Amino acid sequence: MLRHFLRDPSAVAGATILLIFVLGALLAPVIAPQNPYDLEALSLADSLKPPIWMEGGESPFLLGTDEQGRDILSTILYGCRTSLTVAFGVVLVAGTFGMLMGLLAGFYGGFIDAIVMRSADVFYSFSTTLMAILVLGLLKQKGVLVLILAISLTDWVRYARTLRGAVLAVKEEDYISAARAVGASGVRVIFRHVLPNAIPPLLVVAAVDFGVVIMLEATLSFLGVGLPVTQPSLGMMISIGRKYVYAGKWWLIVFPGIALTSIVVGVNLVADWLREEINPRIRRRLGR
């Protein structure tokens, strides 16, 4: 698998980009010149400074500052932390819940299947963005955890659907009948035999979903319903920068925009590779 990976240049590129951002996010408190979330450390005197290579630029504000005197580079690093945390959180929460629901529905079928999948249909008929805005509006609270839950509320459906399909396919295999014949309990069959064989497609969904959630978090923050204004993530940085585009202060929007695009491209390249790797039919067609 590693050999396949190294032979695919786009996968390597994607993984490298992702690695850079993950490292940047993890090490933000160490490498960022400033903690943009620490109100005490900020000064209005530093507001709206251009990048360091332009006239009026000042060290240590490599990529300039925003209207509150936050260093753009530092805010991007801290913003990536938020974006990646939310994405991991959603994949974990929605993934686990969706997986359980999909397993139940697929394995037991009948009434349980009908209940789970119809409620999945209901949740999925709402746009995830709309649902998240609704939930965040009702909760009147802001924070990473709230954001994760709000997005997960509709996002679990992707996982449930995928896994249910996979379980239905696996369920009729001979080895399942064999396991049942020797008297294995339902739970044991699900977790020992059905789940491991249904997991590959789930991984692909998770990888794609990761990119989708990063964009979604950015959208919500852009609309101002994501996180508190004192903790801008990439989406909010873009929203702040939008006000200054026509005033010629491009650095407020361009750098966070590049960062957001790069992360999502990185995630998608890796997800693409994963899909090809896991789906045997595509692999065969590509002659690997």
Place this chain on the structure above:
Amino acid sequence: MRKLGLLLLVFGLSLGVAAGAQTIEKVVIGLSAPPRTMDPHGSDADSNLSIMSNIFDGLARRDVDGKLLPGLAVSWERVDAVTWRFRLRKGVKFHNGNDFTWEDVAFTFQRLKDPEVSEFLATGNLVKSVEPVDGDPWTIDIVTTRPVAWFVQNLHQIFIMDKESTEARSRGEVASYPIGTGPYKFVEWIRGDHLTLVANEDYWGGPPPVKKVIFKEIVDSFTRLAAIETGTVDIIQDIPLELFDRAKANPNLSIITRPARRGMFLGMKQTPDYPMHDVRVRKAIYMAINVQELIDKVMFGHASPAAQIADPPTVGYNPEIKRFPYDPEEAKRLLAEAGYPNGFSVTLKAPTDRYPRDEETAEAIAKQLAKVGIKVTLDAKPKAMYFPEVTHHDVELYYLGWFDGAYSAMRTFTKLVHSYDKERGYGLFNAGDISDKLLDYLIEQSDTIVDPELYVEWSQMTNRIAFEWKVVYIPLFYLEDSYAVYKPSGIKFTPRPDTWMTIVDVIQP
């Protein structure tokens, strides 16, 4: 025959040109804050009154300088502490042809008391009776329930409605099809898009020179600026501060600014269970805020420092009140003295879409307070969520703006400073639950003063005590009103101090 037609056409054109010197066919205005209702009592927001002032008249009116002038009443006098005598204008007709009579005035003040239709309950509940004097239907006495020194100063925003058509129509119809006595008649209102008015040629003040007015709702400030840059609209309110320089550089736009009447301030919860109960803490917050930095860096210079909430033209404005200096060291010392050497935690609430740069200002204040150890959680939200929380007193620190429509500092104080007393209509916006016996007494007594000079001095004294000694609010700065006019339209525009778009006042042909 064709020649004759041509001749008529030329004749007609020349007539049009001749008339064009005095009249303007059409003016399109981009509104930053659109009206919520067409019921003149349904909203006391200036964005609503601004529009209503074109369709309706009050007993009095104000001109572009804010001076109080006769409206539907030609003159008035204060007979005693609670009685005001008005002589009504004769021969005025409503847009539906009904005559204006004293019964419309009585009906209007009665309607103000109805919480189902009126946001002017405080004014409505002040009025005890409206009666003709000695059987003369053109002279009436309005008697108030308690002495109110500023009663007549408020009458330019109390619009007189037609008794007959208002009673005959459903509440929904009244709120969507206004019938007034004003210089403009209602044509159509497409909510969220535009409102069209046409000149009332029979207006008692003479036919208005602008024949048709279209108010377009363009809430997003960047879209609004784009609309005037392309000439889609002739005038806009509120140029976005971020793009001010760009608007100024546009040769097609003339930019008009004037100091706004609105003073911005911080309110504080002052019940005994909050640190801000202690005047030293309130003073510390005051001294920890660098207002000049806010003006320079957040407002880009488009504001001026305030030491009180009232603006200079307001009765009771006291030029002797000085700001406490910005002094974070002294602030820390005061906090330590009050028993908070390590500061405390507090939530600062602010709207995100009400005042220019509101959210940004609140964020900057949070940052400045952090430097003296006060940990601020910023809770910024859309005005639709924010204002109900303020009216329910669900606040700790909050960012608000205020100007007094009746130009009276004591009227502001009855709402913002006097202890909350729903029954008597005091302290309705006192979200911080300020309760100071001395101030309550001074505010209540001010209304019994009939001598105008004593009233001014009393108001100024009360104002000074409230801001310099009691520190009931932290005044920050006065905003700046800004307008852009599309030059090729050839319109001359003079803004009103209250930002109302009263077309007969603000546009000169």
